[in-house]
Amino acid sequence: MIKKALxxxxxxxxASASFHSQAQEDMDIEKIRAMGKQVVADRKKGNCVAxxxxxxxxxxxxxxxxxxxxxxxxxxxxxLRAQIWDATRRNMLTSMPPFxxxxxxxxEEIDWVTEYIxxx
Amino acid sequence: xxxxxxxxxxxxxxxxxxxxxxxxxxxxxxxxALRKFFQSKFPDxxxxxxxxxxxxxxxxxxxxxxxIEEFPPWEFDVEEGEELFNTPFKNGKTYADCFENxxxxxxxxxxxxxxxxxxxxxxxxxxxxxxxxxxEQPLPYEKSDLLKVQAYMAYTSRGKRIEAPEPTGKALExxxxxxxxxxxxxxxxxxxxxxxxxxHAASRLRYELPGPLLGQTxxxxxxRSKWEELGDIQRRYKECNKQVRAxxxxxxxxEYRNLQYYMHLMDVGLEFNGPSSRK
Numbered sequence: 001m002i003k004k005a006l007x008x009x010x011x012x013x014x015a016s017a018s019f020h021s022q023a024q025e026d027m028d029i030e031k032i033r034a035m036g037k038q039v040v041a042d043r044k045k046g047n048c049v050a051x052x053x054x055x056x057x058x059x060x061x062x063x064x065x066x067x068x069x070x071x072x073x074x075x076x077x078x079x080l081r082a083q084i085w086d087a088t089r090r091n092m093l094t095s096m097p098p099f100x101x102x103x104x105x106x107x108e109e110i111d112w113v114t115e116y117i118x119x120x
Numbered sequence: 121x122x123x124x125x126x127x128x129x130x131x132x133x134x135x136x137x138x139x140x141x142x143x144x145x146x147x148x149x150x151x152x153a154l155r156k157f158f159q160s161k162f163p164d165x166x167x168x169x170x171x172x173x174x175x176x177x178x179x180x181x182x183x184x185x186x187x188i189e190e191f192p193p194w195e196f197d198v199e200e201g202e203e204l205f206n207t208p209f210k211n212g213k214t215y216a217d218c219f220e221n222x223x224x225x226x227x228x229x230x231x232x233x234x235x236x237x238x239x240x241x242x243x244x245x246x247x248x249x250x251x252x253x254x255x256e257q258p259l260p261y262e263k264s265d266l267l268k269v270q271a272y273m274a275y276t277s278r279g280k281r282i283e284a285p286e287p288t289g290k291a292l293e294x295x296x297x298x299x300x301x302x303x304x305x306x307x308x309x310x311x312x313x314x315x316x317x318x319x320h321a322a323s324r325l326r327y328e329l330p331g332p333l334l335g336q337t338x339x340x341x342x343x344r345s346k347w348e349e350l351g352d353i354q355r356r357y358k359e360c361n362k363q364v365r366a367x368x369x370x371x372x373x374x375e376y377r378n379l380q381y382y383m384h385l386m387d388v389g390l391e392f393n394g395p396s397s398r399k
Contacts, residue, residue, distance in 0.1 A: 049326070050325055050326045051325065059326045060324075061325045062324045063324075093315075093319065095315035095316065095319060095320060097308070097309040098310055102309070102310055103308075
C-alpha cells in the first residue's frame, strides 16, 4: 500500500514537474532521497545496510565499503546506478546482489536509491 | 554460473600464485588450497582453531560460548540419545548392529560414500536407513529423537579427527557435484556459499558473522540458541538458502548430501567436537 501511495505521489510529482520553481525542485529531490533511504534501510528491499556502513543507520555490516563521499567517487550518476542495478558486471565474484537484474527492486526504487546514495 | 575454480583461483590470485586450480583438482589439492587461502588471510589463526567456527573471529562471543559449554545445553539430549541408541527395535536388534564398531566413535567418518548404495550417506540418513532395515519407521530430520541418537553417536567421537578416504570414481563425481553447488550463485540475491564463507567469512552481515567454510562440519548436531534445540547442519543449509531467497531443498536431498560430502572432505584432519552449541 505504501508502495502504491509512493508511486502515485511520484506520478503527481512528475506531472507537475514543469510548473515547479527551483525551490520546489530542491524539495522534491529531498523527498525522493527520503524514499530512497527507506528502500535502503528496509530489510525486505535494499537492505544495503546489512553490508555497508551508511550514515545514521544502525547495525551496519562490513561486506562492502562504507558508502560515503559518493558524488565525489561517482561523479557520473549513471555509473552509480549501474553498480546498484548489477554489481556483477564490474566484479564477477561480488557478493552484492544485482538489484535491477534480479528484480529485487523496481526500476523506480533504484532511481530513488541512486539519488539517496549519491547524496551521501 | 560461476564455477568454483574461477572463484577460488581468483580469490587466491596474488596470495597463492603458484597454485592454479582447474576442475580436475583432487579433493586433497582443494583442501590444501583452501587451507592456504585461510592461512594467508588470517595468518594468526592455527588450523586446529577452525573447529570453533565464527567464534575465532569474535572473542566476546567465544567467551560466551565457552561459558555455555561448561553446562552444555545438549547434555540431556546425549543422555536420552544413549538410551534410545541402546533400546532394541521390535525385531530385537539395535542401532549398534547397523554400524561399524557398534556405532561407537565413528561419527567423524560421516558423511561417507556408500559403495553398495552408490550414494553419499550422512549420519542422520544412516540412522534412518538402519531403522528401515529393521522394520521401523524413519524419523523426521528436525525436532525428533533422531537428533538425540545422532548427538549420542557424535559424543562418542569427540576428540577424534575427521576422516575420509580420498574419493575415486562415482564418489569423486559426488564430491565434484557438491563442490559445484558450493560455488554456484543462487537465489534472487545471487550469492554463492563462498561469497559468505570464504570471501567474507570474517565480515559482518548486520550483526552476523558467517564464519569460515573450513571447520563447518566438525561439531554437529548443534544446539542453537535461536532454535532452542538441536539441529543438524542441513537445517542451517536451508536457512542460508532462504537468506539468499534460493530454492529450499528437502532434508537429505542428494544435492545436500553431496554438498556435505564436499565440506567434510575439506575438514579432514580437524578435530571432531560434536555435539556443540552456537548462538
